[in-house]
Amino acid sequence: MAELITILIDALTYASWLFIVALGLTLVFGVLKILNIAHGSFYALGAYAAASFVGWAASMQWAPAFSLVAMLLAAVAVAALVAPLTERGLLRFFYGRDEVLLVLVTYALFLIMEDVTKLIWGANPYYVSEPYGLFGNVDIGKQSYVGYDFALVGLAAAVGLVVWWCLNRTRIGKIVTVVIHSSEIAASMGINVSRVYMGAFAAGILLAALGGAFTAPMISVQPGVSVGVIIVSFAVVIIGGLGSIEGAAIGALIVGLARSVAVHTAPVAELFSIYIVMAIVLMFRPEGLFQRIQARKI
Amino acid sequence: MARPEIRIPAHRMLRGLAAAAALCAAAGAQAQETFKVGVVSFLSGQAAESFGIPAVNGAKLLLEAFNKGAAPAPYNKPGFGGIKLEFVYVDENGGATKQVQELRNLYDREKVDAVVGYVSSGDCLAVAPVAEEMKKFLILYDCGTPRIFEERSYQYVFRTASHAAMDNVALGRYLKAKNVKIETFNMINQDYAWGQDSKKDFTWTMEKLYPAAKLGEDQLPKFGAGQYGSEISALMKTTADVTHSSLWGGDLQAFVLQAGPRGLFKRTQVVFSAADHVLPGLGDKMPDGVILGARGAYGLMSPKSALNDWWWDLYSKAHNVYPVQAPYRMVQALLGLKLAAEKAIAANGGKKPSPEQLAAALRNSEWDSPAGRIRMSNGGGHQATQDTAIGKTRYDAAKKMVVIDDIMRFPASCVNPPATMKSEDWIKAGFQGASGCP
Numbered sequence: 001m002a003e004l005i006t007i008l009i010d011a012l013t014y015a016s017w018l019f020i021v022a023l024g025l026t027l028v029f030g031v032l033k034i035l036n037i038a039h040g041s042f043y044a045l046g047a048y049a050a051a052s053f054v055g056w057a058a059s060m061q062w063a064p065a066f067s068l069v070a071m072l073l074a075a076v077a078v079a080a081l082v083a084p085l086t087e088r089g090l091l092r093f094f095y096g097r098d099e100v101l102l103v104l105v106t107y108a109l110f111l112i113m114e115d116v117t118k119l120i121w122g123a124n125p126y127y128v129s130e131p132y133g134l135f136g137n138v139d140i141g142k143q144s145y146v147g148y149d150f151a152l153v154g155l156a157a158a159v160g161l162v163v164w165w166c167l168n169r170t171r172i173g174k175i176v177t178v179v180i181h182s183s184e185i186a187a188s189m190g191i192n193v194s195r196v197y198m199g200a201f202a203a204g205i206l207l208a209a210l211g212g213a214f215t216a217p218m219i220s221v222q223p224g225v226s227v228g229v230i231i232v233s234f235a236v237v238i239i240g241g242l243g244s245i246e247g248a249a250i251g252a253l254i255v256g257l258a259r260s261v262a263v264h265t266a267p268v269a270e271l272f273s274i275y276i277v278m279a280i281v282l283m284f285r286p287e288g289l290f291q292r293i294q295a296r297k298i
Numbered sequence: 299m300a301r302p303e304i305r306i307p308a309h310r311m312l313r314g315l316a317a318a319a320a321l322c323a324a325a326g327a328q329a330q331e332t333f334k335v336g337v338v339s340f341l342s343g344q345a346a347e348s349f350g351i352p353a354v355n356g357a358k359l360l361l362e363a364f365n366k367g368a369a370p371a372p373y374n375k376p377g378f379g380g381i382k383l384e385f386v387y388v389d390e391n392g393g394a395t396k397q398v399q400e401l402r403n404l405y406d407r408e409k410v411d412a413v414v415g416y417v418s419s420g421d422c423l424a425v426a427p428v429a430e431e432m433k434k435f436l437i438l439y440d441c442g443t444p445r446i447f448e449e450r451s452y453q454y455v456f457r458t459a460s461h462a463a464m465d466n467v468a469l470g471r472y473l474k475a476k477n478v479k480i481e482t483f484n485m486i487n488q489d490y491a492w493g494q495d496s497k498k499d500f501t502w503t504m505e506k507l508y509p510a511a512k513l514g515e516d517q518l519p520k521f522g523a524g525q526y527g528s529e530i531s532a533l534m535k536t537t538a539d540v541t542h543s544s545l546w547g548g549d550l551q552a553f554v555l556q557a558g559p560r561g562l563f564k565r566t567q568v569v570f571s572a573a574d575h576v577l578p579g580l581g582d583k584m585p586d587g588v589i590l591g592a593r594g595a596y597g598l599m600s601p602k603s604a605l606n607d608w609w610w611d612l613y614s615k616a617h618n619v620y621p622v623q624a625p626y627r628m629v630q631a632l633l634g635l636k637l638a639a640e641k642a643i644a645a646n647g648g649k650k651p652s653p654e655q656l657a658a659a660l661r662n663s664e665w666d667s668p669a670g671r672i673r674m675s676n677g678g679g680h681q682a683t684q685d686t687a688i689g690k691t692r693y694d695a696a697k698k699m700v701v702i703d704d705i706m707r708f709p710a711s712c713v714n715p716p717a718t719m720k721s722e723d724w725i726k727a728g729f730q731g732a733s734g735c736p
Contacts, residue, residue: 003535006531006535007528009531010527010528010531011528013527014525014527014528017525114342115342118342123346123347123351124347124579125347125548125551125579127551127555127579127580127583129555129583132555132559133559137559137560137561142534142535142537143531143534143535143560144534144560144561145560146556146559146560149527215524217555218525218552218555218556219524219548219551219552219555220548220551220552220555220579220580222344222347222547222548222551223342223343223344223346223347224343224344224345224346224347224522224548225524225548227343227344227522228520228522228523228524229524259528260528263517263519263528263529263531263532264528264531264532264535267515267516267517267518267529267532268489268516268518270489270517270518270519270520271489271518271520
């Protein structure tokens with residue numbers, strides 16, 4: 001029983017981290033139909049910006065608890081700065097073109113962003129581990145967990161609910177849904193489609209950056225942090241079905257659980273566990289778990 | 299229409315020929331003046347911060363020092379035996395296929411006289427046969443896999459540092475020498491060649507030194523995992539006397555940052571085989587009492603010598619941080635190359651040597667490095683052995699840095715296999731012929 005609880009807690013904390021990042025990926029695909037490989041770069045930018053903002057907050061002698069606000073501000077700043085530059089300056093020129101071309105464009109962007117982050121922050125690691133201790137520790141059986149991990153579960157739930165509510169219960173959500181179904185009809189109805197694209201892309205970047213910013217206290221922020229997260233995020237949205245919020249949530253939970261079970265029962269299979277699960281899901285649901293049910297809707 | 303005939307007076311033609319000859323001679327002399335070395339290491343990607351950039355930073359300092367003749371004797375001749383030295387830097391990131399192309403470019407297009415490079419064992423295994431096939435001189439300065447010279451022999455390829463078997467044998471010997479009681483041990487290593495090799499070497503060492511000890515958790519997270527919550531839970535669930543890891547760089551830093559607050563380091567004696575490079579960055583976040591190695595007697599565990607003092611000061615002043623394992627491995631490679639090149643140049647009448655002459659000079663040679671004596675004693679004179687050291691971490695609040703206590707030094711002959719044995723066979727046979735162990 002104790003082992004089962006440990007497996008579930010580990011799965012949940014891993015899934016929450018993954019969900020925040022994968023949600024942005026699926027949102028961008030749902031609205032703009034872009035498989036955004038550069039999503040990992042925005043995650044890294046969020047982590048670097050958080051490292052800088054938390055350092056700045058400390059120099060301004062903010063109370064330690066406000067480092068969480070600094071991390072949130074960092075993610076918002078990344079989205080506000082990078083989204084217009086990337087979407088208006090690059091991606092809009094490729095809308096309507098072959099999806100493979102867009103994959104290549106975002107891959108090129110990913111490579112460029114790797115160098116840009118190195119130009120700005122250099123190759124040395126940044127540490128912002130202070131916020132990691134803000135929530136203390138929680139002892140469950142023989143295990144001692146860091147409270148911050150549970151706070152991340154709360155953040156993931158809140159982020160998921162906010163995005164779902166915005167898309168399903170607000171006027172903005174209805175506009176986005178119209179644009180997803182037909183951008184031409186939306187434009188003829190007087191909807192500013194460009195602005196919707198811009199907003200959706202900014203929201204996607206914000207989620208990636210948020211994931212990076214709130215992961216920064218648990219890692220050393222350095223070149224290469226963008227690589228691992230993008231592969232596993234793609235696995236999540238493919239399992240869940242591209243463009244589905246529910247799919248991202250379920251996909252993240254499945255990946256988290258598969259990984260946790262593998263680590264605790266057969267560590268040698270950990271590397272393959274995610275891909276085995278992905279293969280099984282795609283065998284029976286080639287479009288992902290939620291794609292057919294909610295086609296062309298996020 | 300007939301083309302007009304252009305006649306040039308004989309004396310002007312002679313003058314032109316003389317000028318052209320002089321220019322050619324000057325160009326030839328200029329080409330002779332430079333000894334060109336390709337330096338390959340990670341300038342981007344996950345290994346850049348820990349290994350590639352510190353190593354290249356060290357190489358840049360040495361280039362300047364060598365050309366000025368500012369290194370201590372016997373490394374104080376300007377350049378290489380009076381020939382000016384020039385480095386070409388190449389990023390190791392991108393995989394083995396790319397590195398094979400880059401290596402060919404270095405030899406064919408850049409016309410380098412030697413290449414010094416490669417952190418990744420996969421890259422070393424890929425490029426070594428290519429250099430051999432092209433009959434070009436190559437020094438592997440860092441990669442750990444013992445397979446390079448244990449599975450085949452080379453004429454043009456060398457490794458100027460000990461391979462990874464030394465790291466885990468030394469860790470095991472340290473635990474034994476310090477009377478650490480071990481009934482169970484856990485492991486966490488990355489799931490690729492380096493992690494798998496390290497895991498095997500440590501397991502075999504434990505079988506010999508602690509035959510009654512049982513392996514508990516054997517975690518194999520993927521390279522670059524970043525999140526270790528589940529692995530830490532598993533390691534805490536099956537608490538062991540010792541937990542071994544060969545994690546490095548960002549993976550190691552993330553593991554320490556996540557495992558520290560969860561109390562793993564208080565429940566088990568953690569031993570890291572290659573961790574000195576994260577100490578300057580982690581500072582007080584590295585728990586006290588962790589036993590670690592540096593892949594040689596490097597950094598805070600380096601021996602006292604005039605050469606080491608020079609290197610330490612040179613690097614520390616230039617980069618505001620003390621040198622760790624990567625720059626130490628680079629300096630020992632370049633010092634060995636310098637002596638070999640100068641020996642070959644002298645034998646070649648002061649001219650740049652051929653790859654064969656360079657190889658003959660480095661084969662079976664010995665030289666002093668800041669980390670101690672380097673001997674090309676294994677792999678038919680192509681594989682180095684060296685002394686190493688293991689110690690225990692303690693954060694010194696006054697110095698605001700991690701210091702290493704309880705340092706124990708192991709001579710090369712104690713922790714490296716003899717020239718006649720493969721490392722795996724040597725460990726499994728109980729370290730036959732090991733000598734000088736403390």
